[in-house]
Amino acid sequence: MSAISPPEQRIWWKAPLDKLEFIWIAIAFVWSLVMFVMMIWWHIYGNQNLANVVSKTTKEMYAAKTQAVVDKYTVRTETDKQIPVVKPPAGSDIYLIGRLWDWWPIYELEKGKTYKLHLSAMDYMHGFSLQPQNINIQVHPNYDHTVKITPTQAGTYSIVCNEYCGVGHHAMVGRIYVK
Amino acid sequence: MATTYRICPRTGLQFDTDAEKLMRWNAVAGVLALLLGGIMAVGVVLTRWPAVHLLSAETFYMVLTAHGIDMLLFWIIFFEMAVLYFASSTLLHCRLATPKMAWLGFWLMAIGSVMTNVAIFQGESSVMFTSYVPMMAKPHFYLGLILFAVGALIGCFVFLGTLVVAKAEKTYEGSIPLVTFGALTAAIIAIFTIASGAVILIPTLLWSMGFIQEIDTLIYRVVWWAMGHSSQQINVSAHVAIWYAIAAIVFGAKPMSEKVSRSAYLLYILFLQLACAHHLLADPGLSAEWKVVNTSYFMYFAVLASMIHGMTVPGAIEQAQRLKGYNKGLFEWLRKAPWGNPAFSSMFLSLIGFGFLGGISGVMMGAEQLNMLIHNTIYVPGHFHATVVIGTTLAFMGLTYFLVPVLFRREVLFPGFAKLFPYLFGLSMYIVALVMMGAGTLGVSRRHWDMAFAGSPLAYEWPGAAYLMMGLNGVFGTIAIVAGGLWILQIVFSLLFGKKLDEGELRNSPIPLTLPAPTGGHAAHPPATPGTMVLALVFLVSFILYYFVNWKYLSSLWGLA
Numbered sequence A: 001m002s003a004i005s006p007p008e009q010r011i012w013w014k015a016p017l018d019k020l021e022f023i024w025i026a027i028a029f030v031w032s033l034v035m036f037v038m039m040i041w042w043h044i045y046g047n048q049n050l051a052n053v054v055s056k057t058t059k060e061m062y063a064a065k066t067q068a069v070v071d072k073y074t075v076r077t078e079t080d081k082q083i084p085v086v087k088p089p090a091g092s093d094i095y096l097i098g099r100l101w102d103w104w105p106i107y108e109l110e111k112g113k114t115y116k117l118h119l120s121a122m123d124y125m126h127g128f129s130l131q132p133q134n135i136n137i138q139v140h141p142n143y144d145h146t147v148k149i150t151p152t153q154a155g156t157y158s159i160v161c162n163e164y165c166g167v168g169h170h171a172m173v174g175r176i177y178v179k
Numbered sequence B: 001m002a003t004t005y006r007i008c009p010r011t012g013l014q015f016d017t018d019a020e021k022l023m024r025w026n027a028v029a030g031v032l033a034l035l036l037g038g039i040m041a042v043g044v045v046l047t048r049w050p051a052v053h054l055l056s057a058e059t060f061y062m063v064l065t066a067h068g069i070d071m072l073l074f075w076i077i078f079f080e081m082a083v084l085y086f087a088s089s090t091l092l093h094c095r096l097a098t099p100k101m102a103w104l105g106f107w108l109m110a111i112g113s114v115m116t117n118v119a120i121f122q123g124e125s126s127v128m129f130t131s132y133v134p135m136m137a138k139p140h141f142y143l144g145l146i147l148f149a150v151g152a153l154i155g156c157f158v159f160l161g162t163l164v165v166a167k168a169e170k171t172y173e174g175s176i177p178l179v180t181f182g183a184l185t186a187a188i189i190a191i192f193t194i195a196s197g198a199v200i201l202i203p204t205l206l207w208s209m210g211f212i213q214e215i216d217t218l219i220y221r222v223v224w225w226a227m228g229h230s231s232q233q234i235n236v237s238a239h240v241a242i243w244y245a246i247a248a249i250v251f252g253a254k255p256m257s258e259k260v261s262r263s264a265y266l267l268y269i270l271f272l273q274l275a276c277a278h279h280l281l282a283d284p285g286l287s288a289e290w291k292v293v294n295t296s297y298f299m300y301f302a303v304l305a306s307m308i309h310g311m312t313v314p315g316a317i318e319q320a321q322r323l324k325g326y327n328k329g330l331f332e333w334l335r336k337a338p339w340g341n342p343a344f345s346s347m348f349l350s351l352i353g354f355g356f357l358g359g360i361s362g363v364m365m366g367a368e369q370l371n372m373l374i375h376n377t378i379y380v381p382g383h384f385h386a387t388v389v390i391g392t393t394l395a396f397m398g399l400t401y402f403l404v405p406v407l408f409r410r411e412v413l414f415p416g417f418a419k420l421f422p423y424l425f426g427l428s429m430y431i432v433a434l435v436m437m438g439a440g441t442l443g444v445s446r447r448h449w450d451m452a453f454a455g456s457p458l459a460y461e462w463p464g465a466a467y468l469m470m471g472l473n474g475v476f477g478t479i480a481i482v483a484g485g486l487w488i489l490q491i492v493f494s495l496l497f498g499k500k501l502d503e504g505e506l507r508n509s510p511i512p513l514t515l516p517a518p519t520g521g522h523a524a525h526p527p528a529t530p531g532t533m534v535l536a537l538v539f540l541v542s543f544i545l546y547y548f549v550n551w552k553y554l555s556s557l558w559g560l561a
């Protein structure tokens, strides 16, 4: 009789389709294709795609690479914790460390220039959440993830951690300056 | 196999006595988990309300872990076991295949859920329900989850066995009902889900006991979400089956087309598993091709299936209502629906909220590049409170109003509250989902104790609107919790003190289901459903607008390549 009983017509699969139901299926199908193509289209024409340039690394190796950039390009330090503010040349590789519970170091970038930002974690996973841009990327330990970033507006940006990483998670905030 | 069968005098449904008892116990265990999860929700919501900020960081993360696990796993899956037994043994008029095994499954689930809760409240397992490595919980946290999963797996096999019994003992003619087909979909997906769960949780247990050195974080996330996402598809299949069931019970509604609805379920089975990818769109190490194909369930076939169900359920109701003569204009069928019947109003609010809030937001954030906008923000809990609370939980709660007299043989006490409840809980949950999505669009993080970043030298200042929305989340979250708490009280009071209802006839053998003789000629053509079509088009337009607004937002971000 209804959806809780066996179908009345034994050969239910031969019953004709309702017209409106058919139209809706056709519309929904086309919309599904549009959404599918949209992602591919954005890979070709869009300016915001997450690169999949990744290499396996170790905590020691990644820390050493970061330290090298910090040693070379630090221009000053900030806060009581003496966090280095690093001003690398445009186009260079810059390394950001996520660890319990800070992002290290602070970078000072130039508007309109492109940098190769590397992301990796030293302990747990962390979440790179650039505010107020709202760009959110998962950061894993032992993976070095490289994303080419081009800041388009000047300002002071914060990196909030948005992957839960223990009781100090809420205090894990870093910074990027764009001049 | 000496069981007995009871014919419910109110509905004519036939219950195998063993199966009936299992349904009752599973439903009650589910409601207990809901109660615990609901108490935890108080702590979660009041801590995330910036003006209240109730708990300490440590307690907050413990309570949030318990909230996620008790709600998402224990409440929903216990209740689903009851649904599986109902959809097999009751709807097919047959005995339950192996009641002893079903009890074993139940007790494993019960022991598992207690064990995991003990681990959480001992305090050293605040790892969230996702338990991402390398953050480590105590071994009994994982062991409890594994026992629970094994119990649920046994339940799925008892369900499948019961289908075989019904077929072999010829208790029905023709094909299984659509609702049973939906439950079958849920069970098949559940088996896949639990297999993935075993692949990841067993090594994690061994790792927490020191037998394994290290688990790769990326592999963990891929396999964990093969379980975590598919388990959400169990819920979708189950609550869609309940939508069809409530439409059938309240209106006598027939599916518009058995073929279409069943094919849509088949699409779930074929494609849903791929969707674990949409939790990994912001992760390194997975190629863009892999992400695009998988996150879209290979060209959005599972989304297509949900859009089909979203139309055919109200369509079936519209047809049934029009056949009863509610034919005026586009929407008389809907206006004259029994809005005071909590089973119906819950089901309808569940359908609309699931589609408009949960569905649209889910597809938006599942688009590969758009995901960057909201990954790990509180938008994500906003989305899934629309799917798993408004969609699944509200549908289950509405069904419970039907089950109290039928399964528990008690009259529902406080019928006035029952009328009000779906609106009170459902609509406040609509707002909770919306404001969490709003705050997430502004970037506010999920699983985050303090949006003021106390103790950080570089604290970030969220826009005022974000604070406003988290405040509204507190207000309406509290209303939803109070409504949910009253619902639990109402159900418990009804079970204990409601008027006992007539049991109905007890028999030693089941009455098989028979089909009416074919009428020859063509069946009367069912009425068209223009009202549903208009609703569907409103949905489509909202969907398209919201989808492209987010692409526009994305295009304003820094360049990324």
Ligand code: HEM
Pocket (backbone or CB within 6 Å): B038, B041, B044, B045, B048, B064, B065, B067, B068, B069, B071, B072, B075, B076, B128, B129, B130, B378, B381, B385, B388, B389, B393, B432, B445, B446, B447, B448, B473, B476, B477, B478, B480, B481, B484
């Ligand atoms: C009764 C009203 C409820 C309210 C007010 C509520 C509120 C919340 C809030 C605000 C969060 C986000 C916390 C954060 O990320 O910081 C959350 C998380 C969550 N809720 Fe609820 N919730 C409710 C009911 C439910 C129900 C019924 C379910 C499942 C069926 C559920 C499942 C979850 C899950 C799985 C999480 C994620 C936990 C995590 O991130 O690990 N909630 N809830």
Ligand SMILES: [Cu+2]
Pocket (backbone or CB within 6 Å): A098, A099, A101, A125, A126, A127, A161, A162, A163, A164, A165, A169, A172
């Ligand atoms: Cu972190």
Ligand SMILES: [Cu+2]
Pocket (backbone or CB within 6 Å): A126, A127, A161, A162, A163, A164, A165, A166, A169, A170, A172
């Ligand atoms: Cu964190």
